[in-house]
Amino acid sequence: MSPQPQAPSPMGPVCQVSGRGLPLKGHDIDTDRIMPARFLVAVSFEGLEQHLFEDDRKADPGHVFNDTRFNGASILVVNTNFGCGSSREHAPQGLVRAGYRAIVGESFSEIFQGNSAMLGMPCFVASHEDVERLQTLIAKTPETVIAADIASGAITAGSLTLNAVLPPALRDGFLSGQWNPTAMLLADFDQVRNVAARLPYVRGF
């Protein structure tokens, strides 16, 4: 039996994401850069969207997050190892709160990709060439609408079509609406108690 009063309801399937893109070039962009640590001195995630890349934006007026042509973008296009470093969920929280619904990149840190999935924001992995093409296209024509299909991983933007992938479990979670797993984790709690009772360090040596 679940110890909780009610199982949470799933947040609804995510099957397709579409919107304008923002090309953020660079490798190994860590979560300290996405959300500098001083903005973590708070007890809620509220307002984090105001501090995305704050230090990078101040240091470089030409930073793509300062470029008003990309206002209203909802799909971030990045290069390798995006979101590395600190496990702070404040980074994807800031992006989701700023209106981002998906990220397309060459590769992601595992923790960042998982944290993003928990917020309903898929991180698609595409090839270096495809990401560069997409970045070039949206840099030139920011009004281009990108459409990403969760099931197939197909991403279209203008005349460009590319194949991207999501880890299968995350993909299926988005499609079924079970991307927030708490309900599943609480569904069969007797089994949880059984596993706990079998562990010698829980039971007592």
Next chain:
Amino acid sequence: MAATLFQKVWDAHAVRVLPSGQTQLFVGLHLVHEVTSPQAFDMLRQNGWKVPFPERTFATADHIVPTLSQKRPFLDMMAEQMMGSLERNCRDASIKLWAPDNDNQGVVHVIGPELGLTQPGMTIACGDSHTSTHGALGAIAFGIGTSQVRDVLASQCLALDPLKVRRIDITGRLSRGVFAKDVILTIIRRLGVHGGVGFAYEYGGETIDAMTIDERMTICNMSIEGGARIGYANPDQTTFDYLRGRPFAPQTGDAFEHAVAWWREMASDPHARYDDRVTFNAATIEPTVTWGINPGQSVAVSEPIDAAPDDEALAFMGFKPGSRVQGTRIDVAFIGSCTNGRLSDLEEAARIVKGHHVAKHVKALIVPGSRAVSRAAEAIGLHEVFIAAGFEWRGAGCSMCLGMNPDKLEGQQVSASSSNRNFKGRQGSPTGRTLLMSPAMVAAAAIAGEVVDVREMLEGVPA
């Protein structure tokens, strides 16, 4: 069939395969700190959820804690609010909290092992990427985000995909002046900051076997800087000796022996199969320093920087291609953090410092990783060695490893740091520059006022 520790621990904690294909994994030890938990407790309240296993979660405060005066209320009102929130949340959920006024307080990854909470064969989660530290004792330990902290609080479980296992052997002996920090910096440099994604790193070989638990913790701690969410060493006699007598370890002789038997069983079998294997020769590892803005951008202290001229890291750090880090003037020296803030780190640093004085232009901080480390160091007079040499002797906390408390770099200051990340802005100034190195190298830099090869300073110091 022969299996790795990772597989055995995973199987022992697997509750079921979820409809998503992920595994529901029971979390044996959950550690909580003030930064990544308040929102998780809020989510629990919003859903009316309780914590079903409060005795499997322990909390402390480390990131925001000032190190000069830890008196409450903290001067930073937001930090005080976070502290109050953690106290309230732990009280309401019946979770044990070691607040800054408690003798057990410290950096979460220092106190877990120190108290014997961290044990072989466990699954351990914490809302902090350096949770990999606990793998040094043969646990499967990994960092999680706040939504996952919520899941662990509400269900004591996580939904996860299994990882592949890469065995990293370090063979031979380290030379004098070369430390665990140099080993892990070398591994990350060679395998890349993204090379470990999808893998758990299993560290082994005679160099690791000969290491203390403190040294293994330094190595496992920085696994995440190489992209590996998990790093571990197999439990052995060193592990059992470390755990014996610690407050949360099995206490009676019988219980401890039963535990040792199970811990031995959980170690990787001799013929276990790995998804990948890499070997390093300890003799080729030199004192290593970072020159860039990620922990993979490092060189041996004697080597020139091998970066492309247009590398943004070079411009940010103020280095030229082909130049050396050795000789770089520093402004700040920081010894502390979950990577290198334990007693043995302070002892290594003190050996270098003894009889010398910090260079006039350098601000030098020693920040013990926990109050217990602080007490142990004071018991053997280390604080006097450091204070006499011109170091500031501070209270326990994360301090200058990250910019979340009053200890921060200013402007473009250059910091020689025993911490784990040299990211832009990491030490609290958006333009501050961090050079990562071993605590002994930081101590040597503090005295010289610039980055030096610690091996030169060790000449004449008894081994």
